[in-house]
Amino acid sequence: MSFEDKFEKLSVSQRASDHINNQLLEKFSHKIKTDELSFSKAKTSKDKANRATVENVLDPRTMRFLKSMVNRGVIADLNGCLSTGKEANVYHAFAGTGKAPVVDEETGKYEVLETDGLRAEYAIKIYKTSILVFKDREKYVDGEFRFRNARSQHNPRKMIKIWAEKEFRNLKRIHQSGVIPAPKPIEVKNNVLVMEFLSRGNGFASPKLKDYPYKDREEILHYYHTMVAYMRLLYQVCRLVHADLSEYNTIIHDDQLYMIDVSQSVEPEHPMSLDFLRMDIKNVNFYFEKMGLNIFPERVIFQFIISEALEKFKGDYKNVTDLIGYIAKNLPIKSTEQDEAEDEIFRSLHLVRSLGGLEERDFDRYTDGKFDLLKSLIAHDNERNFAASEQFDLNDNDHGSTSESEESSGSEDEDLSGSEENEESDSDDREYYDDDEPKILKGKKYEDKDVKKLRKQEAKDTKREKRKTKVKKHIKKKLVKKTKSKK
Ligand SMILES: Nc1ncnc2c1ncn2[C@@H]1O[C@H](COP(=O)(O)OP(=O)(O)OP(=O)(O)O)[C@@H](O)[C@H]1O
Numbered sequence: 001m002s003f004e005d006k007f008e009k010l011s012v013s014q015r016a017s018d019h020i021n022n023q024l025l026e027k028f029s030h031k032i033k034t035d036e037l038s039f040s041k042a043k044t045s046k047d048k049a050n051r052a053t054v055e056n057v058l059d060p061r062t063m064r065f066l067k068s069m070v071n072r073g074v075i076a077d078l079n080g081c082l083s084t085g086k087e088a089n090v091y092h093a094f095a096g097t098g099k100a101p102v103v104d105e106e107t108g109k110y111e112v113l114e115t116d117g118l119r120a121e122y123a124i125k126i127y128k129t130s131i132l133v134f135k136d137r138e139k140y141v142d143g144e145f146r147f148r149n150a151r152s153q154h155n156p157r158k159m160i161k162i163w164a165e166k167e168f169r170n171l172k173r174i175h176q177s178g179v180i181p182a183p184k185p186i187e188v189k190n191n192v193l194v195m196e197f198l199s200r201g202n203g204f205a206s207p208k209l210k211d212y213p214y215k216d217r218e219e220i221l222h223y224y225h226t227m228v229a230y231m232r233l234l235y236q237v238c239r240l241v242h243a244d245l246s247e248y249n250t251i252i253h254d255d256q257l258y259m260i261d262v263s264q265s266v267e268p269e270h271p272m273s274l275d276f277l278r279m280d281i282k283n284v285n286f287y288f289e290k291m292g293l294n295i296f297p298e299r300v301i302f303q304f305i306i307s308e309a310l311e312k313f314k315g316d317y318k319n320v321t322d323l324i325g326y327i328a329k330n331l332p333i334k335s336t337e338q339d340e341a342e343d344e345i346f347r348s349l350h351l352v353r354s355l356g357g358l359e360e361r362d363f364d365r366y367t368d369g370k371f372d373l374l375k376s377l378i379a380h381d382n383e384r385n386f387a388a389s390e391q392f393d394l395n396d397n398d399h400g401s402t403s404e405s406e407e408s409s410g411s412e413d414e415d416l417s418g419s420e421e422n423e424e425s426d427s428d429d430r431e432y433y434d435d436d437e438p439k440i441l442k443g444k445k446y447e448d449k450d451v452k453k454l455r456k457q458e459a460k461d462t463k464r465e466k467r468k469t470k471v472k473k474h475i476k477k478k479l480v481k482k483t484k485s486k487k
């Protein structure tokens with residue numbers, strides 16, 4: 001297959017003077033509906049025209065960001081499309097010179113330095129600005145401390161910016177950790193992310209694990225073990241869960257497994273991180289089982305990842321070879337029906353990192369599954385990871401939350417932050433928020449009036465603070481009901 005065939009969308013940059021903006025704008029400008037402007041009776045139609053996209057990616061704004069990168073000498077050009085996906089397109093580009101390119105006065109075109117074969121190559125990921133595709137993205141940003149100021153962001157264009165920045169930061173963290181190979185992030189500007197291009201030569205991208213031609217079974221096994229080790233390193237060292245790990249989002253480059261596509265990756269503190277981790281494990285296992293391997297039980301891998309200390313491990317916790325050696329020697333193969341049954345239970349559990357970390361509006365999105373705890377699995381694991389975020393078992397701790405009569409008290413849409421009226425009615429809801437409060441001793445009714453008043457006020461203030469992060473009772477009840485109905 002020729003280079004042109006491979007990069008079918010746009011021509012290859014041997015014709016160095018074909019500058020990206022000219023190329024792309026010429027090619028697609030007829031598709032950008034600027035003519036709507038002339039009908040503009042209101043601001044909205046003008047906005048619409050400005051936001052018209054080409055292939056949902058190259059809208060005029062995106063073109064401006066690309067142009068600015070060319071002007072600053074970050075990139076020299078945009079050669080062709082490597083991948084058109086649901087959420088982003090990935091293009092190939094050569095690195096710029098670090099300086100503004102010179103414009104040829106005669107032709108008016110940019111002069112791009114001749115490729116000497118050694119110029120750095122970049123992959124440019126451009127996130128699509130179409131709204132629908134990004135609709136469910138919030139849940140990966142919500143609950144992330146790092147994006148706490150952006151969590152109520154509903155503007156899809158801003159959301160995409162956050163998304164690209166999230167990938168950039170995650171990539172940077174992984175790359176800098178030095179424990180898992182990942183493309184070096186170069187720059188991010190709005191929805192455009194520039195990173196190192198993983199090349200197998202002549203502008204071809206190194207293969208995804210899915211397309212990699214394995215030499216033998218040994219090699220498949222090696223990459224399975226590597227993948228399991230990476231999940232642990234990612235969690236323990238980089239403090240991330242990939243959340244979309246698969247044979248599609250890993251690349252074999254220079255005989256090493258690289259991790260890519262980390263925009264959705266979250267920190268372990270994210271309320272859904274353990275669910276995402278379990279999903280990753282399942283996908284990895286599914287692929288390698290399909291490739292003919294005997295796999296490890298999902299719950300065993302899970303425990304291997306989240307346990308800070310590993311029994312019988314002698315080696316460097318940050319060394320992938322040491323971990324692979326341990327995995328090969330110590331993790332048991334899934335073999336019995338009992339193993340499968342236990343994995344099924346494991347899959348059905350809802351892994352709650354911290355209910356307190358979830359807010360009311362998140363619950364509707366997060367509660368399709370059962371709520372339960374993996375107490376037996378994670379009980380004494382990983383003090384560092386779990387100490388800060390308490391674990392609730394709803395069935396045990398949600399005192400007095402099952403009677404129907406109580407459910408009718410309080411509207412479903414009630415705002416948690418509350419008005420004065422809400423605050424006034426707090427005492428009615430006392431039992432909902434009293435779960436963790438020490439019980440007031442009866443003898444206290446004899447205490448000094450002023451002391452009592454003060455104590456009550458303090459308790460009230462404390463509760464008010466607590467309510468800001470606490471889950472409302474009717475939500476908890478919903479969860480309990482769901483759990484029951486699924487049993
Ligand atoms: N740094 C890179 N070097 C080489 N190829 C890359 C690089 N980054 C991405 N690619 C290629 O582009 C493809 C898509 O990249 P990525 O997985 O990051 O995007 P995506 O958002 O998952 O797109 P999709 O919507 O298709 O899932 C990858 O499968 C890989 O083939």
Ligand SMILES: [Mg+2]
Binds near residue numbers: 248249261
């Ligand atoms: Mg991908």
